[in-house]
Amino acid sequence: MKLFKCIGILILSVLSFFAKAQVPAPGEVQSKPIAIMNAYAHLGNGEVIENSVITFENGIITNVADATVIRLDLSNFRVIKAEGMHVYPGLIASNTIIGLEEIAAVRATRDQDETGDFNPNVRALIAYNTDSEIIPTTRFNGVLYAQTTPRGGRISGSSSIMNLDAWNWEDAVLKNDEGIHLNWPSRLRYPRWWLGETEWRENEDYDKQYEEVQIFFKDAASYFEIQNPETTNLKLEAMKGLFDGSKSLYIHTDRAKEIVQSIQFALEMGIEQVVLVGGDEAYYVKDFLKENEIAVILEETLRLPSRTADPVDLPCQLPNLLHQAGIKVAIGQWGEVMQVRNLPFSVGTAAAYGLGKEEALKMVTLNPAQIMGVDDKIGSLEKGKIASLVVSKGDILDMEGNKPEYVFIEGRQVTLEAHQQRLYKKFKDKFDQE
């Protein structure tokens, strides 16, 4: 009885929280061409234009040029003077649960982990909450797109690419169900620290788990070959895209041996688009990854090395080490959903550890766009791409400089102030008056 009451109160309080804090309305559809003048442009493809002019119309970029060279008639344009500022393509957050989880400790607000082992048919975009309070805090720092991804099980489900300023998930989606996420079994099991263990244990079920995956994929391949199966199988239906090349297989695994084994497996299954997610030990098998042209989505740089003998800053160096090995890398930030907003700083850290700013930026713009097959639309400031961009007062990869002044998604100017800024203003005003 008491328990019910508690849950009741909890639900009520969650509801009241959502009622009180309203996420700002999405930006209005672009009605007038816009020109951003004289900003230092970071194109996302590794190139820069120190003094640029960028124009867009109907949500599409129409010009990206050197302001000292090009002459344009801007009489119809809304002109944004951005001298001394920096402009970037919107950053892309790979492999996040943004929109799926609101408050980590409140179960009712968690929508990322469906029960069952093989759920390729489960679709992240369905639960994507455009009114999540996390979203405004994320785009406030320049992250404008997210690969929203389910968690858990052996196959968690399908991810989609979403823009971070929309009325509903249908408006938000840029590419739906673009990938299937496979959590590859681990040869080792995590120590049960609550029993005082510090040592990993051997996973005695590894072979069995491998086989389960194998059977599932073979059945899926068979289902794909049979043109008109007698009964429809939703799980296998969802897997079809892997075999016709329309979907990517994202393999989540960290250790060297599992990386090799899982990728070998996927290639043997005839899957064309294979992406490694996590890849903590990717460096040890860099040649294998390079040979097979496997792209890697790395976890944030802001984490501890996994071994005592590792260089203290190994995770910071890893993006550059893989880049030097000729591997396409994207950097993600998925430890906690509230941390997605720190993606720029994770990238800034990689920049500081040998990668350089533009190459680092590429790992959250053009590289993930290519990996997810949306580089025709986003990922760089280029004519014909969607006008989703950030104008920041300073270097977006540095804390002091990361001050977006103008943010556009599909040419729509995004409202930056939300719950946190409103609270700030409320109390700042109070203290200022005192």
Next chain:
Amino acid sequence: MMRKLLLACLSLWFFSSHAQDTFTVNGVKDERPGLHAFINATLHVDYQTTIENAVLVIQKGEVVASGKGVKVPKGAIVHNLDGKHIYPSFIELSSNIGIPKADRNGSSGPQLGPVKDGAYNANDAIKAYFKAHEAFEANDSDADKMRKAGFGVVLTHNQDGLVRGTGTVVSLHNGPENEIILKESASQHFSFEKGSSTQDNPSSLMGAIALIKQTYLDAQWYKNQNEMVDISLDAFNKNSIYPQFFDADGDKLYVLRADRLGDEFGVQYIIKGNGDEYQRLEEIKATNAQLILPVNYPEAYDVEDPFDALNVSLEEMKHWEMAPENLKLLTENGITYSITSDGLKDASKLPAMLSQSVELGLAEEQALKALTYNPAQFIKMGDKLGALTTGKYANFIITDGSPVRKDTKIYENWVQGNPYKFHDYTLPELAGNYKLTVGSEDYQMEVKGESGKEKFKIVVNDSTSYDVASEISKQLISLSFTDESKDEAGKIRLSGWLKKEGLSGNARMPDGSWAKWSATLEDEDTSVDAEEKEEKEDESKASEMGSLIFPFVAHGNSKKPLEETILIKNATVWTNEAEGILESTDVLLENGKIAKIGKNITSSGAREIDGTGKHLTPGIIDEHSHIAISRGVNEGSEAVTAEVNIEDVVDSEDINIYRQLSGGVVASQLLHGSANPIGGRSAIVKLKWGYSPEEMKISWADKFIKFALGENVKQSNWGERNTVRFPQTRMGVEQVFEDAFTRAREYEEEWEAYNSLSKRDKVNATAPRKDLELETLVEILNSDRFISCHSYVQSEINMLMKVAERYGFRINTFTHILEGYKLADKMKEHGVGGSTFSDWWAYKFEVNDAIPYNAALMHGEGVVTAINSDDAEMGRRLNQEAGKTMKYGGVPVEEALKMVTLNPAKLLHLEDRMGSIKVGKDADVVLWSHEPLSIYAKAEKTIIEGAVFFDRDNQIEKLDAIQAERARLVAKMQGEKSNGKSTQKAKPKSQIIYHCETEIQNYSSLK
């Protein structure tokens, strides 16, 4: 049951040489003389005295005489031990042999109090009442394993609980308990593991330590009171007359912890260590404790697969190599220890392990001393045990050599004058090459192996030989083989007897005919070549040993960093003082202090560091950290645990210390977690990587304690089972504080009243009970200890300030304080500081109004504001976190830097010596590659008190050294494997990264 067992024993040992007078004999009395004389032996009277050709006479379980020229008494059964050795048998001090295992009988839910029925202690883990000799039941199969390994006597105790009661000394003779208990109560035992107790408290190591301390205080009080009966405390007091043993299971730091605990109460424990004491020799030596040491040296790791080999850490590899050196190094440092077989898969591995140590230079007599003389002394039985002089127990082993060598054979183990025979030393040694003649045929026969286990072979030539089946029984021998050179099928069967220089007898040929056969020894099998080879190998092994590192973890240094005179030239100096930022400035560090700040400073002999283009700041101070803590940051079992102290569990070996240094952190407050309203006391440390826990603690720092509010303390996210412990609401939280401080005030008054009594009145009065929890709270009331309170929501923050005001003190710091911005004005008025996260939120319901502008708003209202980590990862980039206050709320850069340097120094009362670059302050500075709050800034040098603890310039060198050391050890391990030694699979270790919320439920009880 007992009686049955007794009968069984009696029937086995009916001729026992002792008389058990109180028992009735079924039949006629059968007491025998039990008089034995062992002659021609090499007698090791004790660990250091060897007498060749000696005689040992025993009677009725005791040594009658021993030495050279001792007369063999008339009627003695004579044992000719020509070529054999007699050693005193070993004494095991760490054992629970014969003690029944305790059951766990608690429920699975929260258990706030004890469940043991009767007038026992308030905590089930205090089992001082347990008497090993009352529970002891002889267990001969366990005893037999020990006897085979050379042990004769064991100190056994109940290995369960923090206080474990008395231990009893028993012999390993298979006799009735009445006879084999040699000393009923010989010891009292302690440990850090609460064992079978299912009571929630203690749930952490520091909780266990606090509970033992409180038990000492309670026992002291108990002596002079007559309010209550507590069987445990009563026993605790009575047991104090015995030697006190502490099982410090864990690592070398646990030995130091046990010793410190004893020091507090004037008790010198005999401490059971962990075999890694060599890693902190200096500190171990300073304890002056006698130790009991395991020799469970790890097996080499299987490193054949390079990926799997990654899973073995450098420290594991090094320990594998150095563990066998432990005893030698301790000996060299004058530390007294005894050796235990505890921790070995079985006791029979003991000689193999000791052999490794002896090969690495441990003197054999030291090993013997640690197995015989020392343990006898530890249990105060030197008069009866540990040597073979007149009057001692007849406890000895008969061997073919030193029992600390791996191939030594123990023929017999005599316990209390009773023989246990494992090998028959009267059997002849047959090994050698023989000429075998069967009828008219001659064969070459090779015999290999020790007596009783010979292998026979017919050798035709170098590549061809065939096996001979053999059976030897006393003086008779039978052999059979098939002569493969003959066409006729069937075996030649020989039966015969042993004679001088060979064998002879009758043979039955395959065709059924009889023949004569004989075998004549041509040359004895000498394996000298093999031995020589081995010795050579051992030499190379010894010369290749790696060196110690401090701490014993990758990135440890071979020498602890030392203070230097350092001149940093031409840097941009962020002073945090009125001078602000000084361009192109020199700073001189001398004697661990900042000596000079200015232009063109020179100092002869100083190490110069070019600071051109670089930035020098005060070292970062983390107000809220949970690194470097052993076994649990939360004693979350009770609402108030002010008795526990992080200072007791500082872990100097945590790699995260080094990682923090790499981010420019010089000092941290190691805080208790947030599982309860009044948590434990903190440790404030400088991150002196390589130094001991005691050296890391800032001795002059004020004392602090952790409080907590909100969801964690009301167990909101602990699952459905945890709805019992008070408080479950924020309303209840306030009452916890009210109650605690009310009790503390009354406690103080009680003591004041007692202390004001005259000397004479004191004699008649009972002193109040000293209570560690209340003592701590009184310190708070008197502003001798300061609160850092985990907090999120404004209502509760306000509440705690009001509680403090009512009791006449101030809260020092609100930590996390994510809604501090909502009442920054009230905080300012109260005088409390705020130590917050830069941008955390959304992880639970109470942080939904957490905003990244919090620091800026609090700072704007004049609250001393710091940014903290609560996280080992974030701790090493606090400069970046401070940088975020510029983005969110526009804090000026110098003020932002202060939030991780000067301001936390103020909050921790360290600002007189730390937090700014000012002449006279501690030389705790960091040289950065860029502006310190930039994402591009890297700490290049982190200096504490003038010693460089982190140097980015030597990272490559350091990593190369790690790699080289690993490569060397991998090669060595592969060598072991190819030599046929068994190896273990490599499994990675994982570290628990503690946060406030890390609640390790009953870390030990669930084991």
